[in-house]
Amino acid sequence: MLKYTAKKYCAQGSKINQVLISILMVLPVFSYGAAVGWLSPMGPRLMASDTPASEPVHADVISWMASVVYLVGTPAVFLFGYIVDNYGRKKALMLTSFSMAACWALKLYSTETWALITARAIIGLGVSGSYVVTPLYIKEISEDSIRGTLGSLVVLSQNLGNLAVYILGEYLSYYTTLWICLAVPLLHMLVFTTMPDTPSYLLKSGKVEEARDALAWLRCRDSSEAEVDSELQKLLVELEQSKSGKFVSAVKTLISDRNTFRAFRITLVITLARELCGCLAVLHFASLIFSKASSGWVLTANQQAVVLGVVQLIGSCTASTLVERTGRKPLLGTTCLVSGISMCALGAWFYAQSVSATGVSWLPIAALCLCIYCDAAGLQPVPFVIMTEMFSFQLRGTVTSIVISFACALVSVELRVFQPLAASMGLHMVFWLFSAVCIISTVYIACMVPETKMRTLDEIYTEIGGKKQKDCEADVTKL
DSSP, X not given: OHHHHHHHXXXXXXXXXXXXXXXXXXXXXXXXXXXXXXXXXXXXXXXXXXXXXXXXXXXXXXXXXXXXXXHHHHHHHHHHHHHHHHHOHHHHHHHHXXXXXXXXXXXXXXXXXXXXXXHHHHHHHHHHHHHHHHHHHHHHHSOXXXXXXXXXXXXHHHHHHHXXXXXXXXXXXXXXXXXXXXXXHHHHHHHGGGSOOOHHHHHHTTOHHHHHHHHHHHTTSOTTSHHHHHHHHHHHHHHHHOOOOSHHHHHHHHHHSHHHHHHHHHHHHHHHHHHTSSHHHHHHTHHHHHHHHOSSOOOOHHHHHHHHHHHHHHHHHHHHHHHHXXXXXXXXXXXXXXXXXXXXXXXHHHHHHHTTOOOOTTHHHHHHHHHHHHIIIIITHHHHHHHHHSSOHHHHHHHHHHXXXXXXXXXXXXXXXXXXXHHHHOHHHHHHHHHHHHHHHHHHHHHHOOOOTTOOHHHHHHHHHHOOHHHHHHHHHHO
């Protein structure tokens, strides 16, 4: 049925169906972004004397609500990795939306401490599902020419969710905001039931004709056309070349195969750079940072969060347009470097304040906005694109699960220790640590990370295996 429906509204060979399904599949990520950002406007409201809860929520409860998301997300990614490989990308994404709907519904049902923390814990399923399933889904339904752009929609939708809930939380009531947020995953579950699973997974399941029809619909072509048959044969070849899809076998391959292990190591390092660049800490503790850095600002804490949300969104839109033009490696390296410089400047400003020196009043605000922009424009989206392009179909689910679990663990530790470190060492030392991570990661990106744009796995692994020191020196000059 899909192949006939496509003909009614898209020209032959059009990419509109790939764009349509990509927009639909990032709705759970939008909902996750809103769930994470929800704590910024609603945390102070829950703690206030006029709280919607039966009594003001204690600060320790708010702290647990912030960290429990990633504590649950760390093991949950392996659950979604199993579901993705054994039950399909579509069912895994539907489960993600169901978990997000449960989160919002539980907050509507009760404002007791157990309900608030449990609802936040359920978001851990949302982050796991969003970032395990969505990059795989987009990679396997999109053509090479638009894969980078569609892949950048993942982070764009999360940032849009953040911005949306910042605005809703500033101007609407507690319960009205929850009802609007609940509508998003419900809409996704209703509409996405009509969408196909990925052709790669359908082939893996032995459903060749369904895979052909899905591929034809995605490419806006008739299933009998030669172009569809040619691409289907390529997918079959890729499937035959990677027979072992079990988790243990995949891990063994990651460790035993030299080039695959190098690709895996590169993925872990750029994930570390993405999570420890400091931007997540800035977003979660923006009120604390702004209260110490702002001078003469009249914006409320929520309005300041909206400013950061707008900067995030602009950065995400930039990523969508630049990721295909500049390539993965230059965009990742440049944004990592600029983030490091902005964090260093921010640390220097706070150090000047600590020794009672006079600093430029606009510097901390500009540095905060610049690091958030770079995070959204390159550091967040590009590693996901690189990760999906450096591994074969049978390894993608396992690699994504391990990497997202690793990322959640890093974030949970980062958010837990940020305030204690800031209190004991000073904010300037914390930001200098973030800066050091970014600068060192920039050198690593220049030396070790391959360009994956429009390249096959063989070409990528040839570069990984044959990289020499002189190539590193040349790449540093290009960033």
